Structure formats: C-alpha cells, structure tokens
Amino acid sequence: MVHGTNSLKRAPDPYTHMVLEKDVDCPACGETNAFYRTAATTLHLGEKTKWRCPECGFGYVEINGISTLSA
Ligand SMILES: [Zn+2]
Numbered sequence: 001m002v003h004g005t006n007s008l009k010r011a012p013d014p015y016t017h018m019v020l021e022k023d024v025d026c027p028a029c030g031e032t033n034a035f036y037r038t039a040a041t042t043l044h045l046g047e048k049t050k051w052r053c054p055e056c057g058f059g060y061v062e063i064n065g066i067s068t069l070s071a
Contacts, residue, residue, distance in 0.1 A: 024051060027069065028058040 024035040035051040038059065042048075046064030053059070060069045 022051070024053070026053045026056065026058055028056045029053060 021034050021036050023032050026033050033053050033055050035053055037049055038052050039050040040047060049062045051060055051062065060067060
C-alpha cells in the first residue's frame with residue numbers, strides 16, 4: 001500500500017515533456033547552477049513549476065516557463 005511518490009528515486013515522470021534540470025543564474029550564488037525541478041502543478045493558466053538551486057537551496061516558481069525571478 002505504498003502510495004507516495006515523494007521519494008528520491010528517479011522514477012518515470014508523467015511530465016516527460018518537461019526537463020527536470022536546467023541551468024539558471026542563481027541570484028543567491030551569483031553563478032549558474034543546474035537547478036532541479038521540485039514540483040509541477042497544472043493551473044488553468046498553464047503549468048506551474050518550482051525550481052531549486054542545488055548549491056544554496058534558493059527556489060523560485062515558473063508559470064508556463066516564465067520565471068517569477070525577473071526583476
Ligand atoms: Zn544558489
């Protein structure tokens with residue numbers, strides 16, 4: 001009765017059209033790191049994904065591939 005998929009194993013993802021990692025300029029580190037996706041949610045306005053820096057743990061949200069980081 002294991003019903004959680006919130007594990008560290010890299011299981012096949014239903015969102016296979018999306019990447020799981022990508023290079024992002026981390027504003028906290030001041031350098032480019034391979035951010036990893038921590039979550040994906042489908043909203044009425046598109047797809048919301050969360051990304052996190054592996055170095056410092058800085059996270060941000062993207063909606064439809066548009067970063068909320070942009071200053
Ligand atoms: Zn960072």
